[in-house]
Amino acid sequence: MSSLISLRNIFTRRTYNVAKSLAAQTHLHHGLRHKSSAASDAIAAASIKVANGNLNDLQPHVRQYVLEKAGLCKPDQIYICDGSEEENQSFIKQLEKDGLLKKLPKYDNCYLALTDPKDVARVEHKTVISTKNQRDTIPIVEDGIKGQVGYWMSPRKLQEELDDRFPGCMKGRTMYVIPFSMGPIGSPLGKIGIELTDSLYVVASMRIMTRMGAAAMKAIGSGEFVKCLHSIGQPLPMEKKPTNHWPCNPPKTLITHIPDKREIASFGSGYGGNSLLGKKCFALRIASRIAKDEGWLAEHMLILGLTNPQGVKRYVAAAFPSACGKTNLAMINPTLPGWKAECVGDDIAWMKFDEEGRLRAINPEYGFFGVAPGTSHDTNPNAMETIKSNTVFTNVAETGDGGFFWEGLEKEVDKNVDITTWLGHKNWHKDMLSDAGKKILSAHPNSRFCAPASQCPVMDPAWEDPRGVPIDAIIFGGRRPKGVPLVYESFNWQHGVFIGASMRSEATAAAQDASGKAMPKVVMHDPFAMRPFFGYNFGDYLAHWLSFQEKPGYKLPKIFHVNWFRKDSNGSFMWPGFGENTRVLEWIFKRCNEDNVAEKSAIGYVPTEGSINLDGLKESVDMHGLYHLPKDFWLEECQAIRKYLKEQVNKDLPEAIKLELDALEQRVRKM
Secondary structure, eight states, X not given: XXXXXXXXXXXXXXXXXXXXXHHHHOOOSTTTSOHHHXXXXXXXXXXXXXXXXXXXXXXXXXXXHHHHHHHHHOOSEEEEOOOOHHHHHHHHHHHHHTTSOEEOTTSBSOEXXXXXXXXXXXXXXXXXXXXXXXXXXXXXXXXXXXXXSOOBOOHHHHHHHHHTXXXXXXXXXXXXXXXXXXSSTTOTTXXXXXXXXXXXXXXHHHHHHSEESHHHHHHHTXXXXXXXXXXXXXXXXXXXXXXXXXXXXXXXOEEXXXXXXXXXXXXXXXXXXXXXXXXXXXXXXXXXXXXXXXXXXXXXXXXXXXXXXXXXXXXXXXXXXXXXXXXXXXXXXXXXXXXXXXXXXXSOEEEEEOTTSBEEEEXXXXXXXXXXXXXXXXXXXXXXXHTTBSOEEESOEEETTSOEEOTTOGGGSOTTSOEEOTXXXXXXXXXXXXXXXXXOOSSOTTOEEEEEGGGOTTBOTTXXXXXXXXXXXXXXXXXXXXXXXXXXXXXXXXXXXXHHHTOEEEOOTTEEXXXXXXXXXXXXXXXXGOTTTOSSOHHHHHHHHHHGGGSTTOBOOEEEEEOTTOXXXXXXXXXXXXGGGHHHXXXXXXXXXXXXXEEEOSSSEEEOTTOSOOTTOSSOOOHHHHHOOOHHHHHHXXXXXXXXXXXHTGGGSOHHHHHHHHHHHHXXXXX
């Protein structure tokens, strides 16, 4: 950091006087605030000091947005981010000074952040979408049933909640203006956003996760951009000293989306999924609605390139709930000789059919925001190489020699090194118990690493191709300990959409329930791995997917379902997983070539005997057990799916999905 410039030089104070013009152009705030109120906010913003950049250089509609929100939030100053390395290093230095980041000297330019223990994950019950009509956001569930596919808030109620939070929320702080691109700048699949935040942690993380800076600002031109407002909700001076130097406001946390206006407003949380608004908020909730309006797909999917020994390459997109192996699969090291796997993205895919009818996908993100626990050189060596430099770790443990630690790294750390947990427990060991007799974990189960994607040793050469990569197969999956086979293929596109709609998986540590506790590991419905991320009515979402089979000339990808997590009667995993999953991908590859390696079953096409290559496996695998389809299990599965869809989607469920469920149950009864 020898090239650091002083913050005093960066924060050169200037005053921007635009009161007169702003009062004339101010429009209704969210369509509900009075013009006089918004105008007074704008006039107040006109005298706010600008620490970096020039508001005169912004496009008029960008400048108007920045000043309107500055007038509302009342920061001491505005800083327009340019995304430069010099700027980034100055921000990192300030974060260290403020105690929000601690350098991990064992690695190059890596840092540790420890949050308030009350701010560690997405908070689903405080994440809402606001539309004029409730049914545009969520299906009308059956009487007496609590909805599970999103939370709706009326515009009037939303405005009340925002007005209770945002006025004056940035007093004493700086409002950072972050221009960012989701997807390669200039890509026909890409979109631009601007996030306004009072959190330097967010700025540093957004620089890793998005294409952030002057180029993104320039790309806006006179066009549309997604408006993202974020505040930690702690104006200065704070009434109470923050825990771990991490300011947040959990009682007031609220993450809101207004898809009709392409707006996001998040308050009270600094955790990535709630504050890095380019991620789930923009890239899934808002983008899925934009995709519906424009005829494409925004999905919770990894993108992976596969090349066989003959040099033929295909790309697959795969949907898994958080912490169910997406990043491991996206960075897989093939165990089959001659096979090559390359990563395009590990979490989100934006996909659109091109002029030739091929489905093309981009990774809209620029970095990885991966779950740390369980990541190791055994499970994901490519991720471990990626995070050795320029990475921000959140809520992991720290070793005495300046390194990171979490559950799964026991074999990779000197047994004599001291470990301090994310909660500050010194000299941690795996048998450590709290005063209440509860096991103490070294790292939070949802602890994260935030690392540049470009550092991954297996990034695909086309990962930044603005056209996207052609998708030949779509894979759904999740943690299913019983009954669901290793892999099967849908009969057709409509059946594949049904498979996505009926996905179920064990809950993960990435989400909390209403009490703030991690959801228990019970099998939950998680359609398309999008349950927390739908930006509009799930029934309409299904209809949107189904509509592509009606488009002439579209070359629809094949659809598959995988399950790496089936267990035997002793509770042991039946499939070795990780790099050995290449053997399943090889079978999928063959099916994309129309190879005759599948036979029809009640639930779809399953591999013929011997068609999964087991050569070289270090341990024996019970393939018969992996593909056994217990009739009782599948009858119960049909009942569970029917109950869920009837209760949760109700009258908005497309007829085609009902027909697929009826057909599945009929086939299972004949087993």
